[in-house]
Amino acid sequence: MATREPPAQRRPEHHLRDARPIPRAARWADRRLGTAKILRKALDKIFPDHWSFMLGEIALYAFVVLLGTGVFLTFFFKASPDTVTYAGSYHPLDGVTMSKAYESAIRLSFDVRAGLVMRQAHHWAALVFLAAITAHLFRVWFTGAYRRPREINWIVGLTLMLLALANGFLGYSLLDDQLSGSGLRIVYAVVLSIPLVGTWLTSLVFGGEFPGPDLLERFYVLHILIVPAVLVVLLTAHMAILVYHKHTQYPGPGRRDDNVVGERLWPTYMAKAGAFLFLTAAVVFLLGGVAQINPIWIFGPFRPGGVSAATQPDWYMGWLDGALRIMPGWEFRAFGYEIPNPFFPAVLMPGVLFTALYAAPFIEARFTGDHAEHHLLDRPRDRPVRTAIGVAALAFYLVLFMAASSDVVSARLGLSVNTVFWIFRISIFAVPLVSAFIANRLCLELQRRDGTTPARRRRPRRDQPSGDEHGPAPAAAEPQTVAD
């Protein structure tokens, strides 16, 4: 303390004179933020490797593409309902009256360099984003990764999914073409159907009766600022919690609940993740370039009286549309008030479903009495009941999804619309039950082949990880401990 300049402090000064810029900058940052200490730990962080862990990564990278393409689109899109007469380079629409929103989206597609690629890549990235999230959700479900200590991250993840769904719909609605207008009208009716508060809620959200004068501007702010901002915050939390907990791993030799076995972040895992980012982006842009999506110039601008037959919403909304279709014509009326029909399939059903999902980790712990910490994943076959529930949910979802194209199905198969409806109405109960039963049996059968009895607490197994596609599984070698 008494010494003014201890020798230890002189050495860094020497380093600062290092001519190479990177060590100099690193030292500069370290003296102010202590970055070397922190980053050293980060570089040595271990990530387990398995193909199923990459699903969440795809979602993250699709989000990166969404942000990039989205920023590009904001430079050209005008979220305004004011009408203009089209006079651009897409001649079939010449002289047609349309909103500025639709007009700017058309201009963006035909007259802005690379505009169409960016718009289509943005749309494709949104579809990939939600697909990856859904797949990731099922992976987490089937492996029981949501158990203690990860319940909070399960909740954060579900919230991310809901926000992603909402933002997908908001973006879809902005273009003000015939399809998005119809979709919007349906969502308006869904909100309107909420008992007691529905009329107020729609009025406040839409700024009045459908279509609502302030709607586009409001949805635009939500779509490009508020929802993405919340997404970024929650995504950061999702990953921070992941880093703090350290990733789960499949059981295998040398893998225990108190360790984590895999690759170091630097350089191998970082390189793999980086490669994956580029590959995800490559696929999205390839789709954006060659696979036409949402050709709004064909749909035309929104007209309240316009009809669009055989149309489907984006895939992630399909299950709700399917539910709306196959719901029989029932509604609840008493004392001059009513709970309209759409409330049940489009508000109550998803409400119950997501509440159950949010509560799932706690319900499971209550039923199994298992409140212990888990870092080793379950194999689906070892948890026949959970797997059966997951399969039933998947089947339920798929039946609803297919019901959303009931009109196309009936046209293709030459069945009457009524027959198709009844098939779906029965399937929605029968298919999940049957598939859950089959899944359960299958799990038990697989267990018997393994020669294991269904045990609550399982020993790590030798033949894990089973689905690893990285050639000789890393588990084959005994892990070496990282020197600290």
Add this chain to the structure above:
Amino acid sequence: VASVVASIALFVLYLRGGQPQAEGVLLAVVLGGIGVGIALWANRFMPHGPFEEPRGQIGSSDAEVEAFVEDFEAGGEEIARRGFLAKLFAGAVGFLGLAALLPIRSLGPRPGRGLKVTPYEGGGKRLVRDDGTPVKPADVGVDGVITVWPEGNVNVADAPTLLIHLRSGQNKPREGRQDWLVDDLVAYSKLCSHMGCPVGLYQAQLGLLLCPCHQSTFDVGDGCRPIFGPATRSLPQLPLALDGQGYLIATGDFSSPVSAGFWDSGKY
């Protein structure tokens, strides 16, 4: 890695032309090239584990929890001693929060009657086509359907109307609506009573209207009663008459609120 350089050059070249498919493919080649390059690099030349790391404990030890509780309570006592100040503070923040809620009211008008009336209200409005021209009964042949609007309100969201020319004898008018038609011409709201989609598909043979969104089916001859699908309410009917010049007019508003149902739509 060589593919990366080549593809970047290609991309710059092609951007001059600006052709969507080519742009997409080239972007994919560039990004894919980089991705494949890094992946190969990582797999061939980077160290591979498995490495192991201990997880450590997530929860705090009892001693740490106790220390926290102690510190927290020590600080809390300081606040509790000034109880009045604390209450004032809570009150101020609470009322600020309440006041902040009020602007929500400005987001939209009171729903009121808006959902229950259309521009037809009051009656006497001519029915006009998309281009604003009025309609005479002879303009719509038997089995014909056209979309009409209240004059001066073309493309108003709650006003699209279907004007249908039924075959004679096909219509069984409801009680009190016997004089709502002109020469077998009937008019119904085009908005589905399920979710407000335009009900656009008319099967003249059967006299059925089909909604393209969720396949609700309405029997036009029977007051547009829903006979299949999720819809529960009949399509609202519009009372028709002729004005002095022989054009079709509506003598009043629809028989019930149009479009999707809501909490108090029965209180008309």
